[in-house]
Amino acid sequence: MRYVIAGNSVAAVAAIEAIRRRDDGGEIVVISPEPRTAYCRPLITYHLAGQVPSERLPYKQEGFYRARDVRVIYGKALEGLEPEKGRVVLTGGERLEYDRLLLAMGARPFIPPMDGVEGPGVYPFTSIDHMEAVEAHLKDWREVVVVGAGMIGMKAAEALHSRGVRVTIVELLDKILPVVLDNASSLWAQETLEKAGVEYVLGDSVVAVERDPQGGVRGVTLKSGTFIPCQGVIVAVGVRPNVGPLEGSGIEVNKGVIVDDRMETSLENVFAAGDLVEAYDLILGAKRPIQLWPLAYRQGLIAGANLAGGRKRYVGGFPINSVGFFGFKVASAGLSTVEPGVEESFEVLVYEDREKGIFRKAVVGNNRLMGFLLLNDTSRAGIYSGLIWSRMDVSPFKDALVEEVSLAEACRAVTRGMEPWSFDSMRDFRRMGWALFPRSYRKHFTAMPSRIEEVCAFESEVCTI
Amino acid sequence: MRQIKRRIYPIEENCMGCRLCEVACAVEHSRTKDPIAAFLEEDWEPFSHTVVEMMGPISFSLSCRHCDEPYCVEACISGALRVEDDGRVVVYEEVCVACGMCVVSCPWGAIKPRKRNGVVKAAKCDLCPDREVPACVAACPNRALIFDTALGPGLEKVEEEEIIEG
Numbered sequence: 001m002r003y004v005i006a007g008n009s010v011a012a013v014a015a016i017e018a019i020r021r022r023d024d025g026g027e028i029v030v031i032s033p034e035p036r037t038a039y040c041r042p043l044i045t046y047h048l049a050g051q052v053p054s055e056r057l058p059y060k061q062e063g064f065y066r067a068r069d070v071r072v073i074y075g076k077a078l079e080g081l082e083p084e085k086g087r088v089v090l091t092g093g094e095r096l097e098y099d100r101l102l103l104a105m106g107a108r109p110f111i112p113p114m115d116g117v118e119g120p121g122v123y124p125f126t127s128i129d130h131m132e133a134v135e136a137h138l139k140d141w142r143e144v145v146v147v148g149a150g151m152i153g154m155k156a157a158e159a160l161h162s163r164g165v166r167v168t169i170v171e172l173l174d175k176i177l178p179v180v181l182d183n184a185s186s187l188w189a190q191e192t193l194e195k196a197g198v199e200y201v202l203g204d205s206v207v208a209v210e211r212d213p214q215g216g217v218r219g220v221t222l223k224s225g226t227f228i229p230c231q232g233v234i235v236a237v238g239v240r241p242n243v244g245p246l247e248g249s250g251i252e253v254n255k256g257v258i259v260d261d262r263m264e265t266s267l268e269n270v271f272a273a274g275d276l277v278e279a280y281d282l283i284l285g286a287k288r289p290i291q292l293w294p295l296a297y298r299q300g301l302i303a304g305a306n307l308a309g310g311r312k313r314y315v316g317g318f319p320i321n322s323v324g325f326f327g328f329k330v331a332s333a334g335l336s337t338v339e340p341g342v343e344e345s346f347e348v349l350v351y352e353d354r355e356k357g358i359f360r361k362a363v364v365g366n367n368r369l370m371g372f373l374l375l376n377d378t379s380r381a382g383i384y385s386g387l388i389w390s391r392m393d394v395s396p397f398k399d400a401l402v403e404e405v406s407l408a409e410a411c412r413a414v415t416r417g418m419e420p421w422s423f424d425s426m427r428d429f430r431r432m433g434w435a436l437f438p439r440s441y442r443k444h445f446t447a448m449p450s451r452i453e454e455v456c457a458f459e460s461e462v463c464t465i
Numbered sequence: 466m467r468q469i470k471r472r473i474y475p476i477e478e479n480c481m482g483c484r485l486c487e488v489a490c491a492v493e494h495s496r497t498k499d500p501i502a503a504f505l506e507e508d509w510e511p512f513s514h515t516v517v518e519m520m521g522p523i524s525f526s527l528s529c530r531h532c533d534e535p536y537c538v539e540a541c542i543s544g545a546l547r548v549e550d551d552g553r554v555v556v557y558e559e560v561c562v563a564c565g566m567c568v569v570s571c572p573w574g575a576i577k578p579r580k581r582n583g584v585v586k587a588a589k590c591d592l593c594p595d596r597e598v599p600a601c602v603a604a605c606p607n608r609a610l611i612f613d614t615a616l617g618p619g620l621e622k623v624e625e626e627e628i629i630e631g
Contacts, residue, residue, distance in 0.1 A: 014539075040542045040543055040544065042542045042564065043542060043543055043562065046562050051562065052543075052562060056543070056560060059543075059544045060544070293540065293542050293566070294536070294539045294540040294566065294570055297538075297539040297540075298539055301534065301539075320540065320566065320569050320570050321569070322564055322565035322566045322568065322569045323564075323565075324563075324564070324565065329565065331565060331568065331569045332569075333569060378565055378568060378569065378578075379568065379577045379578055380568075380574040380577070381565075381568055381569045381574075382568055382569060382570060382571035382572055382573065382574040382575070382576065383572070383573070383574035385536075385569060385570055385571070385572050386571075386572030386573060386574070389572050
């Protein structure tokens with residue numbers, strides 16, 4: 001049995017572990033487009049800021065592959081797929097046969113159309129190569145424009161700022177971290193940026209990168225006509241599933257590769273995981289690509305188990321984010337900001353205390369917690385994620401949900417004045433925190449700790465919006 | 466393959482919410498391991514990995530579940546969280562970059578950021594590697610915490626999961 005894994009990042013690593021848990025003998029071949037072992041992409045901004053030395057960048061070292069008897073083909077990418085012959089095409093035209101194939105090529109940075117975007121001085125920021133290119137330029141960059149105020153953009157801006165570069169952030173939408181923050185919480189982020197001395201332009205976009213006669217970047221022109229002088233541009237407007245090499249193979253692709261709940265694609269013996277796929281979103285109740293590290297790991301683990309003949313099922317996932325920049329911390333999960341037009345479907349609970357620097361927001365839909373957003377104090381954010389997983393009815397303690405840090409404290413506030421042992425009214429409170437679940441489930445937990453989503457009863461009707 | 470599953474289980478019915486386990490945990494994970502010095506003299510705040518959740522008459526002491534497939538390990542971007550061969554889920558502090566992903570992903574809220582000497586790192590239950598029985602279990606006056614070292618379900622090589630219908 002030969003397992004071929006296209007891609008060498010977290011989904012591939014998780015798949016290797018899952019395959020080896022079931023199959024010691026099978027041959028595993030990893031196609032690694034970059035000439036290095038799996039590394040952590042989010043860490044490159046930490047490295048640029050000088051917080052993480054380069055020897056800490058690898059997620060797995062050479063020894064990980066050796067110990068699991070994995071052959072890695074470095075420096076070659078998957079260029080095509082011939083499913084009827086059961087083989088893949090590598091860079092340079094080389095063919096490789098497979099019995100089971102895992103597609104985990106991840107995503108490519110998206111570069112929006114701008115005049116003069118081709119050429120030196122304009123970089124995306126998703127790989128070590130990008131980071132090294134930017135680092136090499138740092139000595140002659142005094143001003144940099146970061147296009148996009150998402151996670152990557154903000155972390156890159158922070159790193160560049162810490163290296164003494166004047167940074168200007170340009171964002172198309174009218175808020176910082178547009179996917180996560182709403183307008184109110186974006187003001188907190190903007191305040192932080194102003195304090196740190198980082199310029200930002202919201203609600204505008206770059207239409208052209210202006211170059212001097214030698215080809216070097218001289219500045220950017222915005223849609224509003226403003227000219228911002230700079231020597232370098234970082235483009236961080238997001239990533240798109242890397243489905244280009246799969247064209248013509250007959251695999252079902254929408255925005256990403258479509259997979260079923262076993263992570264199998266429309267082709268036989270071909271599985272997919274990670275940023276490449278369009279998997280089930282537990283909150284939206286539909287398939288969509290979510291490009292985040294923990295989901296890629298989980299999908300890789302499940303795909304790997306199923307590659308080796310297991311019967312694991314992906315129940316779905318939701319985005320989980322934690323990001324900090326200039327001392328400002330954001331923790332969010334699920335649907336943390338509600339788009340205009342659908343507000344009436346949700347109840348948005350907000351607790352704001354500017355003096356203490358606390359901002360908590362919970363989005364409740366159909367009496368279930370759909371998402372949350374916490375600023376600065378994020379120490380027990382996980383309990384909210386547990387509430388999302390559990391899909392329990394939160395209506396009895398809705399107000400306390402955002403007011404108190406400890407959910408147990410919140411529960412106490414709610415239960416005050418109730419019959420202490422009235423189990424009907426207490427039932428839902430008793431599920432809070434660790435006791436998130438009905439008693440029978442908790443018994444199960446004390447007997448055998450397991451994953452929440454496997455023991456929770458999922459009600460499909462509450463998932464749909 | 467994992468040999469032994471070691472876990473701390475709370476027994477809700479026995480817990481009276483005295484929070485001695487929190488004190489014991491904070492002392493055990495201090496530098497001097499002396500209660501008074503730990504709370505008054507050391508240069509960092511005492512920090513307990515276990516939290517006593519209390520709601521009216523119900524209370525229990527919650528620390529890391531040391532899950533078989535932990536959410537925190539999945540979420541860790543730096544590789545600082547690992548599952549050891551004996552089933553413990555451990556933070557390698559020198560690798561941790563304090564991104565906070567584990568804190569957001571743990572559904573028990575059992576992993577928390579800890580600031581020590583001005584540096585923030587993830588902190589969670591380590592099952593007291595220096596002791597035979599974890600400090601919280603030893604400190605519990607009411608047998609509301611038990612330490613299970615029995616051979617667990619993690620021993621089997623393959624855990625087949627049934628496909629849940631619906």
